[in-house]
Amino acid sequence: MIRIVKPPSVPPKLSRKGGQRTKEDCDSYIKFGEDYRSGVKRFIFDPNIYGNSEVREHLLHAQYGKCCYCETKILAATYPNIEHYRPKSCTRQSIEHPRLYPGYYWLVYDWDNLLMCCPVCNTNKNDLFPLLDEGNRARSHEDPIECEKPVLVHPARDDPNTHFHFSGSTIGYRTERGKETIDCLDLNRVALEENRRERLQSLRILIRIVKLGDEMSNNTDFVELVELAKQKIQSAVSDQAEYSAFAKRFEEDCRTGAQLA
Numbered sequence: 001m002i003r004i005v006k007p008p009s010v011p012p013k014l015s016r017k018g019g020q021r022t023k024e025d026c027d028s029y030i031k032f033g034e035d036y037r038s039g040v041k042r043f044i045f046d047p048n049i050y051g052n053s054e055v056r057e058h059l060l061h062a063q064y065g066k067c068c069y070c071e072t073k074i075l076a077a078t079y080p081n082i083e084h085y086r087p088k089s090c091t092r093q094s095i096e097h098p099r100l101y102p103g104y105y106w107l108v109y110d111w112d113n114l115l116m117c118c119p120v121c122n123t124n125k126n127d128l129f130p131l132l133d134e135g136n137r138a139r140s141h142e143d144p145i146e147c148e149k150p151v152l153v154h155p156a157r158d159d160p161n162t163h164f165h166f167s168g169s170t171i172g173y174r175t176e177r178g179k180e181t182i183d184c185l186d187l188n189r190v191a192l193e194e195n196r197r198e199r200l201q202s203l204r205i206l207i208r209i210v211k212l213g214d215e216m217s218n219n220t221d222f223v224e225l226v227e228l229a230k231q232k233i234q235s236a237v238s239d240q241a242e243y244s245a246f247a248k249r250f251e252e253d254c255r256t257g258a259q260l261a
């Protein structure tokens with residue numbers, strides 16, 4: 001996970017149409033609150049507003065076409081899911097807890113609540129939204145959301161480096177929130193670890209070439225190869241690259257000698 005910087009300006013269609021729909025949903029909750037809370041009545045949200053092309057483009061650009069949680073490229077491989085950090089239809093503290101209805105209906109079209117993630121992270125997170133103090137959960141638009149202390153790390157509001165450490169192809173935790181986020185999203189799942197291991201193996205080869213470059217500085221072919229390797233390393237550790245949080249850490253460890261290249 002890397003820190004995501006979303007553009008501060010809300011996409012106009014989301015602001016205009018989303019604002020209107022939010023007001024309608026809040027009015028409806030005031031009238032039929034009990035029915036919504038019992039789950040008898042459900043909100044119907046409009047994916048053409050929260051997932052309109054403008055929103056998708058803004059998010060994909062800010063996230064470099066990667067899943068906001070696991071850093072897998074989602075641009076070409078799969079149709080990216082719009083992720084509601086605070087779940088929209090219902091929510092729950094853990095998989096053992098019952099679902100609470102409704103979800104955060106007043107934040108469905110809220111720019112701050114929207115991210116983009118891969119289908120696997122989306123399925124893993126589902127309607128889970130644990131809080132450090134569940135008693136402070138906002139159950140309607142009239143409750144103060146700022147009293148909530150979410151457990152899951154928010155890639156655009158929290159600094160992932162505070163909560164995680166990247167060691168080889170494995171993500172570890174520095175805080176309890178980091179641990180819970182890893183568990184909830186299954187960020188060390190086999191397929192992800194394999195992808196990251198493969199990426200780091202390539203990086204290891206490139207770093208070895210660069211190190212050998214010093215000894216071979218009179219061989220022009222090799223100097224060219226070294227330059228190419230340097231460019232590839234730069235590209236692997238840039239925010240745009242898949243699994244760059246791991247690559248950055250790995251490259252740093254190789255450079256400082258903490259990891260053998």
Ligand SMILES: [Zn+2]
Pocket residue numbers: 067068069070071072117118119120121122
């Ligand atoms: Zn993902």
